[in-house]
Amino acid sequence: MTKYSKLISIVALCLIILFGFSIYQAQAQSGAPEIELVTEEGDSAELDLLHTVANIYDYASYNRSTSYEFKNGEFENIDNQSVIQRMDYTFSSAINRYIEDYRSFMRGKTRVTDHFTETDDYLLYTAMQSDVNWRQYEDNTLSISVLDKETGEEQAHETLLTGGSYHTVIAAYVDYPSITIVTQAADENLDTDWLIYSVDLTDPEEELTPVINLGLSVESDNIQFSSSQTKTERFIPFRSLLAGKTDEYGQVMDHTASAYYVYDTQTQAVKEIPSFEEGQTVVLSEAETILVGNDLGEEIQWNEWTFDDESLTELGTTEMATPTIGRIQVDYYNRTFNQGLHLVDHHIYAYEDDYSEDRSRPLFQVIDIDSMSTTFSGYFALKETPEGSQVELSIYEYSLDHLQQ
Template structure:
């Protein structure tokens, strides 16, 4: 019995620690304030399907347990209850829905929205995997799984990543499915001589034959001798949405190195769209719109949404890609001043534009506005606010990281 006393003591300590942990969590959760969507004008039913996910931070407290929260018209809930959730955080709303609706298919798959595609017929998943030896990463391959929603069958296979010998890392940024062809848009870190280059790639995979059909480089990010830095990012569309065109934003910065600092002296951007079916690339020139003043904030189908903030007014300019047409500006008055560089979250659903401030604090509430895209009419205006302001006397911050319209 004596030789087991250490194991018994360790087990008892673990059980006691877990019990104390949950007791502390339950006790501390009671002290977190409740947030509400406070209507100012319009019909609050316009936001009944709106879900806000974020994190509550109180700098005066070192207790961050259960600080992840969800806000709806019903109020707020701190929804990180398990030890695992508290360690890794909460999954995005889309991933939670996939796990609820397709539990078996989702088992063992990474909870990253960019790795999935969904339409009425299929749910597809693609991720990059590799092994590591003494020389670094090798044996890169794509893990593919496609669920047929009608009959429940799953097509699972792996495809070797071409030119894997020069890769240091690869990350899947978007998955698209068009006419039984799976397209993977990736960010690759490529070894070239003694340096690394970031590149955007696209891989086309035939789901019938389970073979790679084509592969090409879309863009490279590099630094030239003239201190010109170029980089390209994939502009986010609605998570998991079906799109036959992908949008890239290329940025070129010219920097000047001074004694104690680096100063940017020139800044240029261009928008490029790539058609998956035709494999054609085209530069988008938006008439009368300066990319230095307007930020490309959202892509919804074939419409690009540009934003800029002027004092306490958000100006949203929609541009219809296929028709090469700029729609009229939408001017949305913000109740709270935005910090420099911050732009509200945008979401479009069924002809309505949802605008939400990315953060609030003890000095400023967050704005929520719903606008009819066709008429420009403001359907709802409200704020994210404390239900009982007097309960929270110290400084706090609420950072939103996702908005979702069900």
């Protein structure tokens, strides 16, 4: 036995220390900060469409943070995922669901939410070849794949986009079998263009020419599109930006919205939305509806704008939870705006990160446009805030699962 004593004692010591450390760690980690949804007004069930990942960052603990996924009205700590699960995880709840439900369809496709559009019957993918093959960045081939969710059948097409190069797909709007694709591209002088293409999936062409060049159409050098959660609307809101002040080196410091427009995917016409004398303009769209708001800070006065006769019908005014909720400041280099304000199923979903000296928390408000009332207002908060801690709560990839209604 003596000749094994060294071997036995070293093995025993290693096992005791390694297991001890693992047990100690498991016990210590059970105290990870927990998060909750605090309701200030209305019913928290109104937020069931919201899919997002909330991150808790403690300044006292440099690079350690806790992440929770908020889905179907519940929080789940995603730090507990195994390495294998983490390998396939993305910070987009929609992409995660597509990978889980349509793993074969998702193979070889990007993990960018903007490249996917989902309807009740189809999941559609539109992205450039260069998005999956990074070496071919000059490739102007657009890949379109359509998955029939019921039969599992996949239709794939490749088509060459003309009228520009280095395309980036901003969004694809679906009215099956017709698709409207919005891209940002470079012209021959490498200036930016915003092009719209139309595809009929029953007879897809090998080469597509743009239906309209929006920059030329509205005579603007900078355009942003309204962020959409459904991408099934007929009217696409967009805005032109005007360069503001320049710094001492001649660089433009800020941009302001100069005008708001709507593109009709059916008639392929563009119309400008009249601006208000006082306050900012907010434009949202869903199905055949165009909602135009007069943003007065504490409240927004909502109107429905009719595309054909360009008339404005007043719907009512809603009090906003904060003077800035939903109206996230967007930098001029962003391709989209309205990231914090969406119209889904006749409800306006507003969001913002509320920063103050001692806290940071995501705020949410849901407004029913039929009754013009707030059906939910609340925020994410820590269940218990440790004394003296400086905790920042923020969210990634805000998305609304419009098919969950």
